[in-house]
Amino acid sequence: xxxxxxxxxWSTDDFDVMSWHDVHFHGFRLIQNESDSGTAELIFDIxxxxxxxxxxxxxxxxxxxxxxxxxxxxxxxxxLDYVSPNAxxxxxxxxxxxxxxxxxxxxxxxxxWRLEVNWPAGEIEFESPGFTQTLVGxxxxxxxxxxxxxxxxxxxxx
Numbered sequence: 001x002x003x004x005x006x007x008x009x010w011s012t013d014d015f016d017v018m019s020w021h022d023v024h025f026h027g028f029r030l031i032q033n034e035s036d037s038g039t040a041e042l043i044f045d046i047x048x049x050x051x052x053x054x055x056x057x058x059x060x061x062x063x064x065x066x067x068x069x070x071x072x073x074x075x076x077x078x079x080l081d082y083v084s085p086n087a088x089x090x091x092x093x094x095x096x097x098x099x100x101x102x103x104x105x106x107x108x109x110x111x112x113w114r115l116e117v118n119w120p121a122g123e124i125e126f127e128s129p130g131f132t133q134t135l136v137g138x139x140x141x142x143x144x145x146x147x148x149x150x151x152x153x154x155x156x157x158x
Contacts, residue, residue, distance in 0.1 A: 006050045006062075006139070012111075012130030015099060022118070023048055024091040024146035030073075039072040042126065045154075047091075047146045050139055061145050065137030065152055070113065070128040080122040087120045091146055094118060102127060 010018060027045040044067070051062035080092055095118040099111045115124040137153055
């Protein structure tokens with residue numbers, strides 16, 4: 001079975017055709033913006049599932065390491081609970097990303113983003129006008145939804 005071609009970069013305009021269901025998150029960081037706006041770039045290191053492949057009722061996944069970057073982020077709340085399920089430290093996964101348009105009296109338009117964590121329990125919320133997502137690794141077809149540590153690239157210069 002031939003794999004279909006997939007984009008390597010997406011933006012806020014692509015939100016409605018993207019899915020982050022069961023995507024694993026390996027890390028995140030904040031990079032303070034140089035302006036006086038009090039915002040930051042919020043960058044997630046994720047394993048993005050490009051394709052769910054159904055083979056006789058069993059799924060395989062086409063997964064690639066990606067950088068999901070939200071721009072000009074503010075009002076961040078983050079809650080991850082590894083204690084209640086007595087979970088070991090591992091990448092967390094989300095059930096999806098929800099966005100709600102926010103229009104301020106000044107006319108400024110932004111979005112309220114909610115990343116619904118499904119393992120372990122949690123949620124990440126913030127405001128941001130948009131995102132870009134870029135593949136930073138090659139795609140792997142495999143039975144798991146996250147990439148093996150030996151296949152991942154870790155760098156501080158993204």
